[in-house]
Amino acid sequence: xxxxxxTRDVGPRTGTPLWLYLAVVTTAGxxxxxxxxxxxxxxxxxxxxxxxxxxxxxxxxxxxxxxxIASPRRTPDQGAPTxxxxxxxxxVSFGLPVAALVQAVASVIAGVARGQAPHRVAFNxxxxxxxxxxxxxxxxxxxxxxxxxxxxxxxxxLAGVGLAGAVYFVCNLALVDSAVAVHxxxxxxxxLRKDLTQRLFVHGVLLSLAPLVSxxxxxxxxxxxLFFFPLAALYTSATLSVKREHQANHDELTGLANRKLxxxxxxxxxxxxxxxxxxxxxxxxxxxxxxxxNDTLGHPTGxxxxxxxxxxxxxxxRPGDLVARLGGxxxxxxxxxxxxxxxxxxxxxxxxxxLAEPMRLDGMDFDLEASVGIALYPNHAPDFxxxxxRADVAMYVAKERRTGVELYEPDKDRNSTARLSLFGELRxxxxxxxxxxxxxxxxGLADQRAVGLEALVRWNHPQRGVLNPEDFVPLVxxxxxxxxxxxxxxxxxxxxxxxxxxxxxRLPVAVNLSARELLDPTLPDIVAAALRRHGVAPRALxxxxxxxxxVAEADAITPTMLALADLGVALVLDDFGTxxxxxxxxxxxxxxxxxxxxxxxxxxxxxxxxxxxxxxAVDLVxxxxxxxxxxxxxxxxxxxxxxxxxxxxxxxRYFAAPLQAGDVVGWLVEHGGLEPPASYIAPASSxxxxxxx
Ligand code: C2E
Ligand code: MG
Ligand code: MG
Numbered sequence: 118x119x120x121x122x123x124t125r126d127v128g129p130r131t132g133t134p135l136w137l138y139l140a141v142v143t144t145a146g147x148x149x150x151x152x153x154x155x156x157x158x159x160x161x162x163x164x165x166x167x168x169x170x171x172x173x174x175x176x177x178x179x180x181x182x183x184x185x186i187a188s189p190r191r192t193p194d195q196g197a198p199t200x201x202x203x204x205x206x207x208x209v210s211f212g213l214p215v216a217a218l219v220q221a222v223a224s225v226i227a228g229v230a231r232g233q234a235p236h237r238v239a240f241n242x243x244x245x246x247x248x249x250x251x252x253x254x255x256x257x258x259x260x261x262x263x264x265x266x267x268x269x270x271x272x273x274x275l276a277g278v279g280l281a282g283a284v285y286f287v288c289n290l291a292l293v294d295s296a297v298a299v300h301x302x303x304x305x306x307x308x309l310r311k312d313l314t315q316r317l318f319v320h321g322v323l324l325s326l327a328p329l330v331s332x333x334x335x336x337x338x339x340x341x342x343l344f345f346f347p348l349a350a351l352y353t354s355a356t357l358s359v360k361r362e363h364q365a366n367h368d369e370l371t372g373l374a375n376r377k378l379x380x381x382x383x384x385x386x387x388x389x390x391x392x393x394x395x396x397x398x399x400x401x402x403x404x405x406x407x408x409x410x411n412d413t414l415g416h417p418t419g420x421x422x423x424x425x426x427x428x429x430x431x432x433x434x435r436p437g438d439l440v441a442r443l444g445g446x447x448x449x450x451x452x453x454x455x456x457x458x459x460x461x462x463x464x465x466x467x468x469x470x471x472l473a474e475p476m477r478l479d480g481m482d483f484d485l486e487a488s489v490g491i492a493l494y495p496n497h498a499p500d501f502x503x504x505x506x507r508a509d510v511a512m513y514v515a516k517e518r519r520t521g522v523e524l525y526e527p528d529k530d531r532n533s534t535a536r537l538s539l540f541g542e543l544r545x546x547x548x549x550x551x552x553x554x555x556x557x558x559x560x561g562l563a564d565q566r567a568v569g570l571e572a573l574v575r576w577n578h579p580q581r582g583v584l585n586p587e588d589f590v591p592l593v594x595x596x597x598x599x600x601x602x603x604x605x606x607x608x609x610x611x612x613x614x615x616x617x618x619x620x621x622x623r624l625p626v627a628v629n630l631s632a633r634e635l636l637d638p639t640l641p642d643i644v645a646a647a648l649r650r651h652g653v654a655p656r657a658l659x660x661x662x663x664x665x666x667x668v669a670e671a672d673a674i675t676p677t678m679l680a681l682a683d684l685g686v687a688l689v690l691d692d693f694g695t696x697x698x699x700x701x702x703x704x705x706x707x708x709x710x711x712x713x714x715x716x717x718x719x720x721x722x723x724x725x726x727x728x729x730x731x732x733x734a735v736d737l738v739x740x741x742x743x744x745x746x747x748x749x750x751x752x753x754x755x756x757x758x759x760x761x762x763x764x765x766x767x768x769x770r771y772f773a774a775p776l777q778a779g780d781v782v783g784w785l786v787e788h789g790g791l792e793p794p795a796s797y798i799a800p801a802s803s804x805x806x807x808x809x810x
Contacts, residue, residue, distance in 0.1 A: 554610050
C-alpha cells in the first residue's frame with residue numbers, strides 16, 4: 118500500500134525511519150482500539166453480535182474495503198474505500214468502539230482476501246482507528262451522544278458530523294501520506310499534493326453519504342444495501358477513468374511508464390529539485406543484441422523477455438524512482454533525488470546486475486546485457502530534453518567502448534553550445550518538414566551516361582538558410598533523434614524514387630547511412646517497411662556506408678549489413694581512403710561498389726606514388742568483383758585519369774553539383790540518358806513488387 122512503484126510486500130527493515138513510524142502508528146492505533154473495546158465492555162459486545170444490523174454493516178464495510186475508489190497516482194489499495202459511508206455511519210450512530218471493531222474485522226478479511234502482509238493490515242487498521250478516534254472527539258463535543266445506539270442523525274447534527282468528517286479526512290491523509298513520504302524519502306508536501314483535489318472530492322462524496330446511511334440504519338435497515346448502487350456507479354466510473362489515464366501514460370506490453378509520463382515526472386522532479394537544490398538523475402538503458410532474440414525466437418518470446426526485463430528493472434530501483442520504456446529495447450530510469458554521480462552509477466550498476474542473471478524462457482537461458490548512459494541535473498543539463506540528449510550521448514559512449522555504464526562528459530560530447538541550440542531546432546525541423554534531399558548524378562566513365570544518383574540531405578533552416586549535412590548529421594548521430602531522422606530521409610527519398618521510376622527514370626538512388634544508424638539493429642526492418650510502403654523495388658535503392666564505420670564497428674554492423682543485402686539493396690563503401698580500411702577486410706561483406714573519397718582521388722594527380730596507390734586500389738576493387746567510383750571530381754583531368762585507371766564511374770561538380778529534385782530529370786535529359794546500362798542494376802527478381810512493374 119505504501120509503494121506505488123513496486124509489487125514487493127516485505128516489511129520495512131527493523132530500525133529504519135519507516136519501520137519506526139509504522140511501529141508507532143500501529144501501536145497507538147492498537148492501543149486505542151483495545152482501550153475503547155475494554156471500556157465498551159464484553160456485555161455490550163455480546164449484545165451487538167445479536168444485531169442483524171451490525172452484521173449487515175460488516176458485510177457492507179468488507180465489500181467497500183475490497184473496492185476502493187481508484188486514484189491515478191496511487192496503488193489501487195491507496196484509494197478511498199467505498200466502505201467509508203458505512204464505517205463512518207457506524208461511528209456517528211454507534212460510537213468509536215463499534216466502528217473501530219467492525220472496521221478492524223473488515224480490514225483483516227479484506228487483507229487476507231488480497232494477500233496483504235500482516236504489517237500492512239495492522240497499519241491500515243491503526244490509521245482508521247486513530248482517524249475515527251479524532252473524529253469521535255469532535256462528535257462528542259458537537260453532537261449529542263445521549264440517545265441509545267443506533268443514534269439517528271438530525272438536521273441539527275449535520276454541522277458537527279461534517280466537521281468530524283473533515284477532521285477524519287485530514288487525520289487519515291496525514292497518517293497515510295507520512296508513511297508514503299518516509300518510504301519514498303520525499304517531503305510530506307510532495308505526497309500530499311498528489312491528487313489532492315481528487316481525494317478531497319472523493320472523500321467528500323463518501324463522507325456525505327454517511328448521514329444518509331445512518332438515517333436508513335435507524336429507520337429501516339433494509340434500505341442500507343441500496344447504497345450499494347450509487348457506490349458501484351462511483352467505483353466503476355473512477356476505475357474506468359483511472360484505467361484510461363493509465364493506458365495513456367503506460368506502455369502496454371510492460372506496464373511501465375511511457376515517454377509521456379517520464380517527461381511529466383522529470384519536469385516535476387526538476388521543479389522540486391530547483392527548490393530543494395538537490396540533484397536529479399536520468400538514466401538511459403539500451404539492451405545489447407536484443408534484436409537477435411527477436412529475430413531468432415520470434416516476437417512473442419522477445420515480448421516476454423522485455424516483460425521480465427521491465428520487472429527486474431523495477432525491482433532494482435528505490436520507491437519513488439520511475440522506470441519507463443521508451444520503445445523497442447530502450448528504457449529510462451528517473452531518479453528524482455540522487456546524492457551524486459557515484460550514487461547514480463551505483464543505480465546503473467544495479468540495473469545491469471539485475472539483467473545479468475540469465476533469464477529462463479521456453480526452457481532456454483538468455484544472457485542480456487545493457488548499456489547505460491547517465492546525465493544529472495543540474496550538472497549536465499537544465500531540462501528534460503537536454504538531460505535526455507546527454508544521457509543518450511553517454512549511453513552511446515558506453516556502447517561504443519563496451520564499458521556498460523557511462524556518465525555524461527562534456528568532452529566526450531562533440532556538441533558545442535551553439536550546436537546544442539541547433540539540437541532543439543532540429544527536433545522541430547523533423548516535425549516541420551524542414552529537411553530536403555538534393556540529388557547528385559553519378560556518371561559512368563565509359564560512355565559518360567548517368568548510372569545513378571546520390572541523395573544528399575539538406576536542412577532548410579528558417580533563419581540560417583540551407584545547412585549542409587556536416588552541420589547537423591553529427592548532432593543527429595549523438596541523439597535519440599536518429600531514428601526519426603532515418604525515417605525522415607527515407608520518407609523523402611523513397612516517394613521521389615517511386616515517382617522517377619514511374620516516369621521511366623530508372624536510376625538507382627543511393628542514400629547515406631551514418632554510423633549510428635548502422636548500429637541500430639532494427640534498421641533492416643525500417644528499410645524493408647519503407648520500401649514496401651512506397652512500392653519501391655529494392656534494386657532502386659542503394660545504401661552508402663562510410664569507411665569510418667567499417668573500421669570502428671565492422672563486427673557490430675556485419676549482421677545489419679547482411680540483413681540489408683538480403684533485402685536486395687546494394688551496399689556501397691563510401692569515403693574510401695580517408696581512414697585505415699583495407700579492402701581485404703571486405704571479404705565476405707555484401708558490398709558491390711567502392712566510392713573513393715575526393716581526398717584520395719586527388720592523390721593520384723599529386724605525385725607518381727599517389728598515382729600508384731590509387732591505381733592499385735582501383736585494380737584491387739576490380740579483382741574483388743566490385744566497381745570503383747571516384748568522388749568529388751572537379752576537372753576533366755581527373756575524369757580522364759580515372760577513366761584510364763579503369764574506374765567505373767565518377768561523381769562531382771565537374772558533371773553536376775547536387776541538384777534539387779525538380780531539376781534532376783531536366784539535367785538527365787540534357788546530359789546523359791535517363792537509364793543506366795542494364796548491366797548496372799540487378800534484374801528484377803520475381804518477388805519484387807514495384808509500382809512500376
Ligand atoms: P558523401 O556521401 O561522401 O557525399 C559526397 C559529398 O561530396 C557531398 O557533400 C557532395 O555535395 C560533395 N561533393 C559533390 N561534388 C563535389 C565536388 O566536386 N568536390 C567536392 N569537394 N565535394 C563534392 P555533402 O552533401 O555536404 O554531404 C557530406 C556528407 O554528409 C556525405 O558525404 C555523407 O556522408 C553525409 N550525408 C549526406 N546526406 C546524408 C543523409 O541523408 N544521411 C546521412 N546519414 N548522411 C548524409
Ligand atoms: Mg555518400
Ligand atoms: Mg563520400
